Amino acid sequence: MLGFYADFGHGSDQYKWLEHDLSKVNRTKTPWLIVIVHTPWYNSGYSHLGEKESVDMKESMEELLYNTRVDVVLAGHIHIYERFNRVYKEKEAICAPVHIPIGDGGNLCSGEFIKPQSETSTFKESSFGHGEFIVAGESFASWSWHRNDDDESVQADTLPIQSIASDPLCNKMII
Template identity: 30%
Template sequence: FLSLYLIFFAYVPQYHKLQFRFIYRQYPLPYDFGNAYYAFTYGPARHIVLSSYSNMDPGSKQYTWLVDQLNEVDRSVTPWLFVSLHCPIYNSFRLHRREPQLLHAKRFLEPLFVSHHVNMVFAGHVHAYMRTKPVIYDEVNDAGPIYVIVGNGGRQANAPYHRDEAEEWVLLRDHAEFGYGVLDIINSTHAFWEWEQTGFNAPEEAGKLGRYEPIEGQSDRGYVQNQFFLKK
């Protein structure tokens, strides 16, 4: 087994000036907007980390770099392909739904993720948890990427839902509990994902959005199949 722990997330750029200043000084790389995107290999997985706050339109530095990175992935060497970025492309919550960086990512990046058979896309930004079913352009499709929001690692976990009934592509969502994710890569075709809950807001820590009661017994754990081997 090879485990990847996601407590979102050491060097995924976020919209905080002090964080950017620290990252830029400590890790000077030749990319625009404070060396905000990079890639690395860990075991049988290739990880691509993007910047939600750098230009991602076709022709931009980040977009061109991403296309090159995706084209260079050898799935016989790294059969798993993961992408991380701060702002989610799929979002079942009321907050942050119409921000330009989310809309641009869905318009310009999702087609790349689909065509290159990205397995999972991890995000934060929304202070809640969500995992989608495999999805392509808002339609459930076994060959599509799985999108995960792990934004409930510390501050109040209380993002309101966009609507009471979840979208068809939502596997599970939660806006009451803190937690983090663990991904165990078993082999080239299967991995195991688990959302580890670590607590919930006390009444005096509810914040301006209020507090939601946790759902007793709710959890998210299960096997993930490598979509690359389902491609047609």
């Protein structure tokens, strides 16, 4: 869990902790790396688009997460649900994390999204909901998002996810 309310720049205690912690991970023993941030680095909801803390933290830490092959980045703060493809520096990249802003469980949902839709954004909705991340093994997991605005929970989005550590192309590149 990374915090915006503490220094996160290069050389900060938080950055050094993350760098040290990620460097100790043995992907054979720990095939999944999931990072949680407060404010999403990627989102297309108008109400929090381009927030300074999000932009600054992304600039500071995105390369570290990419180089250590983090699989998924979950975020809250914005009251919408959105799922991005694997993305690094605003472009799809097969060895980058899947970014999922999922702050739609609480407060009133934020509403509108920018148009046109980003090529890296694959699903978005401004409804109350919740997500499930189910690890099926060391290589595969399933992400699903369930809309709660209906009388009963409805699975509205799903994505099978392969661990980057199990992808032969990405596995060679893990630093």
